Amino acid sequence: MIRSKTVVILTGPTAVGKTAVSIDIARQLGTEIISADSRQFYHELSIGTAKPTAGELAEVKHHFVGHLSVSDYYNVSRFEQDALKLLHELFQKYDAVVLTGGSGMYLDAVCYGIDDFPDPPPGLRNQLQILCKEQGIGALQELLQKHDPDYYRQVDLQNPVRLQRALEVCLTTGKPFSEQRLNNPQARDFKTVKYVLNRKREELFDRINQRVDGMMRQGLLEEVKRLLPYRSENALKTVGYAELFDYLDGKLSLEQAVEDIKTHTRRYAKRQLTWFKRDDSYRWIDLPDDESLSGILRDIQP
């Protein structure tokens, strides 16, 4: 098959300005936008995730924005399937589709695929968490050494999440995680052009700080209060929500909570940049730079 269909990936650190650029590019291409933002999926999270506004959503059709509830179970593998299915549909109508968002692993799942594992039985993750909490991370390390000595040698042994996940797979399948984790890039029947939008660090951090202040003015605290019943959901382990839960618990002053949101958002931005840096298929664009942006359109139609 001729790979005439193109996914235009526009990513970059949080607050860099992906939304506006994506809408601009999508309009010029006359196409639609798929979100790869693992927090904008949830309809209850709006202010704190800097979702596109109603006006922006009306300009270009967006997919995967607010299509889930925070109490829904979701993961990167499901996103891969959902996104591929949707791309297939959209390519009936369009030659190019814009995929935008800052969740690097989700973008990689679309570009390269992700190994398939069966869902673990309910409660297993929780059991492993309890084991770690009660007996320490050493208990997880010991279990992993027994079930998957190869992965034990590679994995970050201090990272409980990694250990828990690997054990989940080992215990569910009865086979070592490392044996099933092939990490082979999947063939795709579309072409990708990939861009990281970036700004000078100082400018980016300034935008982050201002955006957080803006979120507070828009009523982030009220949004967070409404979500108190769901605070233990994974979707609420999110910058902007966790800190305000701490404030509502009396652990922090409001001022300190807001400062923490800014700090944690800056660190998140840095982790995103680290993720994109190691993948040399991305082209980097320093905003504001209209010339490079129009270059994107030239890249798409050779």
Place this chain on the structure above:
RNA sequence: GGUGCUGUAGCUCAGUAGGUAGAGCAACGGACUGAAAAUCCGUGUGUCAUUGGUUCGAUCCCGAUCAGCACCA
């Protein structure tokens, strides 16, 4: 004006019985396969306020100056 206290990393502060210094946070760098806005790992970045003295050697001791705070006038 007087007395006292303080001045060390971006911030809050330790410390050196005199041999140019270290914690937390921030910052910076990195890892990453169903939690990924998560989770984890690594790195000290410094005119020790300024200036003169004592000393082989001063961030430390002594004097002066400057700044901040407190109290007394």
